[in-house]
Amino acid sequence: MRFTRDPSIHDTEEVIEAFHKHGGVFDYRSAPAKVLAAAATLGFGGAAGLEGPSVYVGGVIGSYAIRKARRFGFTRRDVRTFTIAGAAAGISAIFKAPLTGIVFALEVPYMDDMTREALVPSLIASTTSYLVLVSFLGVSPLFYAAQRYQVVARDLPWALLVGVLVGLVARAFIWSYRLASELSRKSGLPLWVRTALGGALVGILGLVGQVLYHDPLVLGTGYDKVQQLVSGGMDVPETLALLMLKTGAIVATLGSGAAGGMFIPMIVLGASAGALVEGLVPSAGLSAGLLPVAGMAAFLAAGYNTPLAAAAFIAETTGGAGYVIPGLLAAATAYAIAGRTSVSAGQRWRRESRVERILGVRVEQIITKDVIAVPEDITLREFVGEFVVKHRHKSFPVAENGQLTGFIGLADVNRYSTAERERMHVRDVAVRDVVTAKPTDTVQSVVEKMAAGDFDRIPVVDEETGRRLVGIVSTTDVLSLERLVEPTLGDDEDV
Numbered sequence: 363m364r365f366t367r368d369p370s371i372h373d374t375e376e377v378i379e380a381f382h383k384h385g386g387v388f389d390y391r392s393a394p395a396k397v398l399a400a401a402a403t404l405g406f407g408g409a410a411g412l413e414g415p416s417v418y419v420g421g422v423i424g425s426y427a428i429r430k431a432r433r434f435g436f437t438r439r440d441v442r443t444f445t446i447a448g449a450a451a452g453i454s455a456i457f458k459a460p461l462t463g464i465v466f467a468l469e470v471p472y473m474d475d476m477t478r479e480a481l482v483p484s485l486i487a488s489t490t491s492y493l494v495l496v497s498f499l500g501v502s503p504l505f506y507a508a509q510r511y512q513v514v515a516r517d518l519p520w521a522l523l524v525g526v527l528v529g530l531v532a533r534a535f536i537w538s539y540r541l542a543s544e545l546s547r548k549s550g551l552p553l554w555v556r557t558a559l560g561g562a563l564v565g566i567l568g569l570v571g572q573v574l575y576h577d578p579l580v581l582g583t584g585y586d587k588v589q590q591l592v593s594g595g596m597d598v599p600e601t602l603a604l605l606m607l608k609t610g611a612i613v614a615t616l617g618s619g620a621a622g623g624m625f626i627p628m629i630v631l632g633a634s635a636g637a638l639v640e641g642l643v644p645s646a647g648l649s650a651g652l653l654p655v656a657g658m659a660a661f662l663a664a665g666y667n668t669p670l671a672a673a674a675f676i677a678e679t680t681g682g683a684g685y686v687i688p689g690l691l692a693a694a695t696a697y698a699i700a701g702r703t704s705v706s707a708g709q710r711w712r713r714e715s716r717v718e719r720i721l722g723v724r725v726e727q728i729i730t731k732d733v734i735a736v737p738e739d740i741t742l743r744e745f746v747g748e749f750v751v752k753h754r755h756k757s758f759p760v761a762e763n764g765q766l767t768g769f770i771g772l773a774d775v776n777r778y779s780t781a782e783r784e785r786m787h788v789r790d791v792a793v794r795d796v797v798t799a800k801p802t803d804t805v806q807s808v809v810e811k812m813a814a815g816d817f818d819r820i821p822v823v824d825e826e827t828g829r830r831l832v833g834i835v836s837t838t839d840v841l842s843l844e845r846l847v848e849p850t851l852g853d854d855e856d857v
Contacts, residue, residue, distance in 0.1 A: 368389070368392070369395075369396075369399070369553055369619070370547070370553070370619060372396045372399065372400065372414070372418065372621040373396075373400060373414030373415060373417060373418045373621060373622065373623055373624075374413070374414055374417045374418070374449075374470065374623060374624065374625070374706070375706055375707070375708055376388065376396075376418055376421075377417055377418060377421040377445060377446075377449050378470060378471055378706055378708040378709060379708040380421065380425065380445060381442055381445055381446065381471050381477075382471065382708060382710060383708075385438050385441055385442055386425045386428075386438075386441040386442035386443075386444070386445035387425060387429065387441065388421070388422050388425055388426075390422060390426055393418075393419070393422050396415075396418065396621060397415050397418070397419060399620075399621040400414055400415035400418075400621040400622050400623075401415070402621075403557075403615065403620045403621050403622040404582070404583065404622060406561065407564065407565075407568070407578075407581035407582055408560075408561065408564060408582075408615040408620055408622055409564060409580055409581070409582070409584070409608060409611035409612045409614070409615045409616075409627055410583070410612075410615050410616060410620065410621070410622020410623055410624075410626075410627060411583055411622060411623030411624060411625045411626030411627055412456050412583055412623060412626065413452065413453060413456045413457065413623040413625045413626060414621065414622045414623025414624065414625070415621070415622075415623070416452035416453070416455060416456040416623075417449045417452040417453060417623070418452070419448075419452060420448035420449050420450070420451045420452030420453075420455075420487075420491075421445045421446075421448045421449045421452070422448065423448050424444035424445050424446075424447050424448025424449070424451070424487065425441055425444060425445040425448065427444065428440050428441050428443075428444040429441055439479070443477075443479055443480045443483055444480075444483055446467045446468065446471070446477050446480035446483075446484055447467070447480055447483035447484045447486070447487040447488075448487060449463075449466075449467040449470075450463040450464050450466070450467035450468075450480075450484035450485075450487050450488040450491075451463065451487040451488055451490070451491035452491070453466050453467060453488070453625075454487075454488040454489070454491040454492045454495075455491040455492065455494075455495045457504055457675065457678070457679055458492065458495060458496060458499070458501065458502075458503065458504060458678070458679070459492075459504070459674070459675060459678035459679055460488045460489050460491070460492040460678075461488075461674045461677075461678055462671055462674045462675040462678055462679075463484070463488035463491070463492070464481070464484045464485055464488045465668070465670045465671040465674050466666075466668055466671035466674075466675075467480065467484050467488075468480060468481060468484060469666075469667070469668040469669075469670060469671050470666055470667075470668055470671075470706070470709070471709065471710065472667075472709060472710055472711065472712055472713065473667040473702060473704060473709050473710070473711050473712070474667070474711055474712045475711075475712040475713050503678065503679055503680055503681040504585070504678075504679040504680075505585075505588055505589050505592055505679050505680050506589065506592075506593070506680075506681075507592060507593075507651050507655070507680045507681065507682050510682060510684065511649050511651070511652060511655075511682050511684040511685055512684045513684055513687045513688065514649070516647070517648060517649065517652055517688055518687070518688060518691055520639070520643075520646060520648060520652075520653060520656075520688075521652070521653070521656045521688035521689070521691045521692045522691055522692065522695050523639065524635065524636050524639055524653050524656045524657050524660055524692045525656070525660045525691060525692035525693065525694070525695025525696045525699070526695055526696075526699060527635055527639060528632055528635050528636070528657050528660035528661050528664060528692065528696045529660065529664050529695060529696035529697070529698070529699025529700050530699060531605075531631070531635055531661070532628075532631075532660075532661055532664035532665050532696060532699075532700050532703075533664070533699070533700055533701075533703055535609055535612075535613075535628075535631065535665070535705075536665065536700075536703045536704065536705055537703075538609070538613050538617075539612070539613050539616065539617050539705060540707075541617075542613045542614070542617025542618070543616075543617045543619075545617075546560075546617055546618050546619055547619075553619050556618045556619050557618050557619055557620045559618060560614040560615055560617065560618025560619075560620060561614075561615070561618075561620070563610070563611075563614040564580065564581070564611045564614050564615055567579075567580050567607045567610050567611045567614070568580050568581045568607075568611070570607060571603065571604075571607055574603060575600050575603065579600075579603065579604050579607055579608065580604075580607045580608045580610070580611035581611075583626050583627075584608065584626060584627065584629075584630035585626070587604060587608075587630055587633075587634075588629060588630055588633045588654075588658070591604075591633040591634060591636075591637040591651075591654040592633065592651040592654050592655060592680070593650070593651065594637075594640075594650045594651065596637060596641075597641065598638065598641040598642060601634055601637045601638045601641060602638055604630075604634050605631060605634035605635060605638060608627070608630055608631060608634065609631060612624075612627040612631070624665070624666075624705050625662065625666070628661045628662055628665045628666070628705070629658045629661065629662060629675075631661050632654075632657035632658040632659070632660055632661025632662065633654040633655070633657050633658045634654075634657070635657045635660075635661065636652075636653035636654040636655065636656050636657025636658070636660070636692075637653065637654040637657070639653050639657075640652070640653040640654065651680075652685070652688060655676050655680060655682070655685045655688075655689060656676075656685070656688045656689050656691075656692035657692065658672070658675070658676055658689075659672040659673055659675065659676045659685075659689035659690070659692050659693040660672070660689075660692040660693050660695065660696035661696065662675060662693070663692075663693035663694070663696050663697040663700075664696035664697055664699065664700035664703075665700070665704070665705045666704065666705060666706065666709075667697065667700070667704055667709065669690070669693040669694055669697045672689065672693040673686050673689045673690045673693055676689045677689070720805060720840075720843045721804060721805050721806035721809065722804055722805070722806065723804065723805045723843060724801065724802055724803070724804060724805075725799050725800065725801055725802070725803045725804070725805065725808055725822055725835055726801035726802065728805065728835060728839045728840070728842070728843060729801070729822050729832070729833035729834065729835050729839065730833055730834050730835070730836070730839065731832065731833045733759065733761075733821075733831055733832075733833055733834050734749070734753055734755075734758060735758065735759050735760065735761035735766075735831060736749055736758045736759070736760045736761070736770060736788055736792075737760075737761075737762065737788070738760055738762055738767060738768070738787065738788050738789035738792065739787055739788070739789065740787065740788055741783065741784060741785070741786065741787055741788075742775050742778060742782070742783035742784075742786050742787070742788065742791065743780075743783040743784055745758075745770065745775065745788055746772070746775060746783070750772055750775075755819065756771055756772045756773070756818065757769065757770065757771030757772065757773075757817070757818065757819050758770060758771075758819075759796075759821040759831055759834060760788055760789075760792045761831050764830055764831060765829050765830060765831065766796060766798070766821055766823055766829055766830070766831045767792070767794070768788075768789075768792030768793055768794050768796060769792060769793045769796045769797075769821065770788055770791060770792045770793065774791050774792070774793065775791065778791075796821060797811050797815055797817065797820060798820065798821050798822065798823045798828070799811065799820050799821070799822050799823075799835060800822065800823060800824070800825055800828075801822060801824075801825065801832065801833075802825065805840055805843065808820055808835055808840070809840060812837065818836060818837050819834055819835070819836045819837075820834070820835055820836075821833075821834050822834060822835055
């Protein structure tokens with residue numbers, strides 16, 4: 363933690379957050395430490411993927427290079443665009459898959475949209491990255507399929523079945539990963555303690571695999587296990603053990619806060635689920651490796667909401683274009699079943715206009731916390747002189763000992779004569795059925811309340827009791843968001 367400002371976010375997740383929240387800008391000084399942290403996770407056998415640090419490094423390089431070149435006319439939007447292009451290059455290089463790199467980078471920031479403005483830069487970056495890599499390592503695909511697959515109609519229902527199964531498994535996996543991450547964060551333990559405990563659990567799961575099958579099964583990235591599954595080299599019990607133990611190992615590794623990628627771990631789980639179905643129906647006459655490959659596409663589509671990248675991945679990494687159709691069917695089915703769930707907390711559903719982003723801001727981000735509240739025991743004349751005139755507001759919350767008891771405005775006072783204002787107190791006139799907001803409410807809900815009741819100010823109360831006054835939000839606060847949203851949330855709209 364000494365070498366990085368925020369060790370809790372890294373790899374692909376940090377690229378997504380930088381794109382949406384920070385205009386594509388990273389904490390560049392933290393990059394070496396985060397890459398070393400990922401290397402340590404992978405080097406010690408953590409159940410994580412190599413693509414995590416690769417995507418991160420690509421995004422950082424793309425962002426940093428364009429920031430330094432802004433004197434040549436590049437804009438803040440360009441910084442965000444080249445962050446995505448760098449991520450595409452990272453995926454392309456690590457998997458020898460340029461098309462996957464392009465499509466994944468364009469799809470991953472959103473669940474139901476694409477970063478279309480980054481298409482051309484991503485295409486160039488991904489292709490260049492691929493050409494440089496294969497000049498050293500050759501063009502052989504990542505996984506070897508024993509036979510060339512050609513689409514057969516009878517196989518397609520099985521691909522759909524795998525899509526359904528993987529979609530359900532992916533939802534359970536995402537839930538368990540999110541739960542582990544939340545418990546880890548709330549534990550209060552230092553990061554090194556949490557990751558050490560996660561590593562110990564991975565070691566135990568590896569020992570279970572060693573005892574049962576003379577193979578630790580869960581340790582490392584899992585490329586070898588995917589190859590075994592695609593080649594039909596595992597029986598049903600071992601495949602089931604791999605699916606269960608690997609799930610636990612991934613959750614323990616990445617849920618504890620360790621750095622590393624989620625892409626390949628999900629590919630392993632998808633291949634395991636597909637191989638399990640294939641092993642349970644040997645009489646179906648399926649082509650060897652078809653369902654593991656379809657499962658790979660399905661799990662990636664469900665986990666990251668990237669169905670097109672999933673289909674491209676299985677075609678490029680197996681060298682089998684025939685897998686695209688069953689892979690697409692499985693991916694689309696799993697994607698539909700997964701819905702708005704995602705392993706990424708930073709993904710957004712779709713691109714938003716500035717107005718939509720303003721309305722989606724939480725009240726806690728704009729409230730005035732230094733609230734001027736009116737006591738109940740002052741007269742209406744004192745209220746007008748000491749509050750309305752002095753502070754130049756037409757309405758105020760009424761509170762006693764920090765607890766909201768009512769609301770009073772100038773309109774409430776104007777119903778009474780000067781003589782009545784001398785003897786009547788705030789408690790006699792204050793509205794008791796007060797319309798309130800809570801810190802986690804959205805600006806949209808507050809605007810709707812203001813419009814319905816013709817209010818210009820609404821008191822904000824705490825989540826627990828609903829009575830303790832914690833702030834106030836006004837129409838002025840809402841209008842000020844137009845200049846605050848841009849630097850805070852990025853610039854997703856086209857105009």
